Amino acid sequence: MPETTYIDAITQAMSEEMARDERVFLIGEDVGAYGGAFKTSYGLLDKFGAERVIDTPISEIAIIGAASGAALMGMRPIAEMQFLDFITCGYDILVNFAAMNSYLFGRACPIVVRGPAGGGTHGGPYHSINPEAMFLNRPGLKIVAPGTAYDAKGLLKAAIRDDNPVLYIEHKYLYRRIKENLPDDDYIVPIGKANVRRRGKDLTIITWGAMLYVADDAADELAKDNVSTEIIDLRSIVPFDEDAILESVAKTNRVIILHEAPLTGGAGAEFAARIAEKAFDYLDAPIKRIAALDVPTPYSPPLEAAALPDKTRVLQAARELLAY
Amino acid sequence: MSELSNEQLLDIDYYLRLTRTLEERLVALFRQAKVIGGLYRSLGQEGESVAAAYALDYKQGDVVQPLIRNIGAILVAGAKPADIIKQYMAKGDGPTRGRELNIHFGHPARDGFIGQISMLGDMIPVMAGIALAGRMQKRKLVTLAFIGDGGSSTGAFWEGMNFASVQKLPMVVIVENNGYAYSTPTSKQTAARTLADKSYAFGCAGVTIDGNDVLGVYDTTKRAIENARSGGGVTLIEVMTFRMKGHAEHDNQAYVPKELIAEWAEKDAVVRFENLLVERGVATREQLDAIQQRVKKEVDDATDEADRSPMPDPAHAGKGLFIEDGYWG
Numbered sequence: 079m080p081e082t083t084y085i086d087a088i089t090q091a092m093s094e095e096m097a098r099d100e101r102v103f104l105i106g107e108d109v110g111a112y113g114g115a116f117k118t119s120y121g122l123l124d125k126f127g128a129e130r131v132i133d134t135p136i137s138e139i140a141i142i143g144a145a146s147g148a149a150l151m152g153m154r155p156i157a158e159m160q161f162l163d164f165i166t167c168g169y170d171i172l173v174n175f176a177a178m179n180s181y182l183f184g185r186a187c188p189i190v191v192r193g194p195a196g197g198g199t200h201g202g203p204y205h206s207i208n209p210e211a212m213f214l215n216r217p218g219l220k221i222v223a224p225g226t227a228y229d230a231k232g233l234l235k236a237a238i239r240d241d242n243p244v245l246y247i248e249h250k251y252l253y254r255r256i257k258e259n260l261p262d263d264d265y266i267v268p269i270g271k272a273n274v275r276r277r278g279k280d281l282t283i284i285t286w287g288a289m290l291y292v293a294d295d296a297a298d299e300l301a302k303d304n305v306s307t308e309i310i311d312l313r314s315i316v317p318f319d320e321d322a323i324l325e326s327v328a329k330t331n332r333v334i335i336l337h338e339a340p341l342t343g344g345a346g347a348e349f350a351a352r353i354a355e356k357a358f359d360y361l362d363a364p365i366k367r368i369a370a371l372d373v374p375t376p377y378s379p380p381l382e383a384a385a386l387p388d389k390t391r392v393l394q395a396a397r398e399l400l401a402y
Numbered sequence: 403m404s405e406l407s408n409e410q411l412l413d414i415d416y417y418l419r420l421t422r423t424l425e426e427r428l429v430a431l432f433r434q435a436k437v438i439g440g441l442y443r444s445l446g447q448e449g450e451s452v453a454a455a456y457a458l459d460y461k462q463g464d465v466v467q468p469l470i471r472n473i474g475a476i477l478v479a480g481a482k483p484a485d486i487i488k489q490y491m492a493k494g495d496g497p498t499r500g501r502e503l504n505i506h507f508g509h510p511a512r513d514g515f516i517g518q519i520s521m522l523g524d525m526i527p528v529m530a531g532i533a534l535a536g537r538m539q540k541r542k543l544v545t546l547a548f549i550g551d552g553g554s555s556t557g558a559f560w561e562g563m564n565f566a567s568v569q570k571l572p573m574v575v576i577v578e579n580n581g582y583a584y585s586t587p588t589s590k591q592t593a594a595r596t597l598a599d600k601s602y603a604f605g606c607a608g609v610t611i612d613g614n615d616v617l618g619v620y621d622t623t624k625r626a627i628e629n630a631r632s633g634g635g636v637t638l639i640e641v642m643t644f645r646m647k648g649h650a651e652h653d654n655q656a657y658v659p660k661e662l663i664a665e666w667a668e669k670d671a672v673v674r675f676e677n678l679l680v681e682r683g684v685a686t687r688e689q690l691d692a693i694q695q696r697v698k699k700e701v702d703d704a705t706d707e708a709d710r711s712p713m714p715d716p717a718h719a720g721k722g723l724f725i726e727d728g729y730w731g
Contacts, residue, residue: 139558140527140565147531151511171524181723182502184730217723241725
């Protein structure tokens with residue numbers, strides 16, 4: 079069996095879920111004949127027809143709104159944002175309508191809103207967003223951000239089967255850069271469970287998405303100095319696996335939170351606060367956050383590289399913590 | 403006189419009276435400080451609200467989406483007066499258990515209606531999605547959405563109308579032109595000649611009608627619904643009516659010329675409709691009074707029920723964010 083890329087894992091998850099459950103359909107811009115701007119839905123139109131692979135006008139409100147209405151009627155729509163940056167155009171209907179159905183009305187609204195996120199591809203300020211923080215403070219929406227092909231498939235299946243709205247953040251830098259052998263069987267990755275990607279005892283890096291690979295590189299480098307790094311791949315931002323975070327911090331006593339979104343008000347601030355509240359006694363050093371600069375993601379490669387977190391910054395933080 | 407039987411005409415009168423009487427009761431409860439939030443009157447607009455909703459076929463799975471002043475529409479769809487009063491009184495056993503206000507409630511698949519959210523226009527794409535689901539499920543249901551002169555300025559309205567029209571979805575949209583969006587007159591809302599003219603941009607059918615002519619609204623809406631049901635796509639119906647009260651009870655509508663209010667008072671839809679019923683021998687004044695007596699008793703009973711209802715348990719404030727919490731059963 080050939081290895082499966084991250085993007086193919088997403089396509090497979092959609093295709094298998096659409097084959098398994100006729101309530102599942104895909105709606106978005108250029109998802110049909112063109113197969114999606116990144117070819118994420120390539121082949122789905124041929125397999126499932128135009129009624130279940132719906133090309134829409136350029137209308138993020140209509141995409142998310144129509145998906146939500148259909149979901150209330152028992153369907154299981156997947157709403158694609160061509161780039162997740164454009165989710166801001168549909169932000170209102172997602173947080174005010176879709177996400178409030180359960181708490182206010184007891185209505186199940188099982189939609190998945192998914193699309194390419196993240197930088198590193200020179201997409202510039204309107205094609206590089208990491209949007210999790212702007213949804214973190216709006217209760218009612220689950221948020222997942224897979225960083226491996228295995229998780230991309232398993233989390234998307236879990237999201238489609240979930241009875242709540244789920245924001246599925248796929249990292250476009252990873253689309254064709256990573257691949258792995260996936261199981262043949264139908265598996266899901268449960269929402270809300272972190273993965274201990276690498277076990278270690280000296281230092282914890284909590285991260286997700288494409289930053290996994292920055293963490294890996296840093297951990298490899300630290301290993302040369304006999305520093306053993308634990309990497310927690312959070313995978314789910316809402317709900318997040320607090321136990322996994324606290325257990326790791328209790329073990330290593332030093333923690334870096336690494337994310338690609340800007341620092342201030344980023345999701346890392348919430349995790350840091352939680353560690354400070356619940357694991358303060360275990361800490362041997364301050365909590366470190368490594369994140370993007372507090373700027374829009376710039377276009378030109380040297381600027382983008384300087385704005386986004388990298389191995390050098392992680393290593394510097396790690397060494398400060400170890401020397402504390 | 404329309405295709406409606408005498409029985410149906412009296413049924414419509416019942417809903418008109420129920421709407422007006424229930425709202426008058428809500429005003430009384432508001433003045434007793436039993437209504438917790440704002441109170442939004444539909445006085446002057448009951449006719450189109452009831453008539454349009456009456457044209458749906460709820461047994462087919464049709465769904466109506468009211469705005470805040472379409473209390474008449476959800477009564478037609480089957481909402482219970484006691485539930486509406488409980489919502490206004492923020493009671494714990496109302497449809498939203500004290501989490502949302504007034505007529506913001508309902509489930510499209512279960513109740514035949516779904517309340518708006520406060521972000522105007524958002525329900526147009528949602529209603530398009532309900533219609534889309536109906537079509538995918540091979541059902542013949544039609545959705546009926548209300549929007550106002552103000553709401554038809556929103557981006558969500560435009561996106562939803564455009565998408566629904568492209569997809570030829572079975573959806574009818576009533577644009578209530580009631581003169582004012584809060585304090586803003588329609589002339590400051592749009593430079594379009596009529597709100598129905600917006601249909602040209604979508605490529606859907608559009609028409610402007612007298613919103614205070616109950617039977618005219620029924621007939622036009624009915625035709626649009628049947629056209630939608632048979633695959634003819636979206637119709638936008640602009641109904642000309644008037645908001646006889648302020649935006650909410652706190653608003654004395656000083657910005658509305660007195661003559662305008664007086665002029666529209668002469669056109670009251672309920673009075674017009676009942677005069678017609680009597681003139682054409684459908685009902686006697688005594689029969690209409692009997693309907694009013696029945697309505698008053700129902701509203702009295704509903705008020706008693708809502709009054710006896712408990713406020714929500716504060717321990718529940720954190721429950722039910724996600725479906726699997728099991729809070730809603």
